[in-house]
Amino acid sequence: MLRRPALALFAGAVCFGAGAAAAPAAKTRTVTIEALQFSPASLEVNAGDTVVWKNKDAFPHNATADNKAFRSVDMQSGRSWTFKARKKGVFPYVCTLHPTMKATLIVK
Numbered sequence: 001m002l003r004r005p006a007l008a009l010f011a012g013a014v015c016f017g018a019g020a021a022a023a024p025a026a027k028t029r030t031v032t033i034e035a036l037q038f039s040p041a042s043l044e045v046n047a048g049d050t051v052v053w054k055n056k057d058a059f060p061h062n063a064t065a066d067n068k069a070f071r072s073v074d075m076q077s078g079r080s081w082t083f084k085a086r087k088k089g090v091f092p093y094v095c096t097l098h099p100t101m102k103a104t105l106i107v108k
């Protein structure tokens, strides 16, 4: 990071406090799979965040991006799968075992 005058640093701190930060700390977000649905159906995360899919159904599911940007294992009942979202974009995905299960991951 470049050195800046104290005033600029202060202004930056104010922006950060107002929620205008460009690079917030990485978070972990969860998508619950239950009753043949991904919840939330649309999840927005920041690049660098981790997304965990948790299968609460009694049978397997997966999360497979339409463009193959990610493809989980088949999660057995009670299992989860973790993915670090590095690439920005809009990623519609399905469970290939149950193609009516559709959702979207948005990485900003």
Ligand SMILES: [Cu+2]
Pocket: 060, 061, 062, 095, 096, 097, 098, 101
């Ligand atoms: Cu499924």
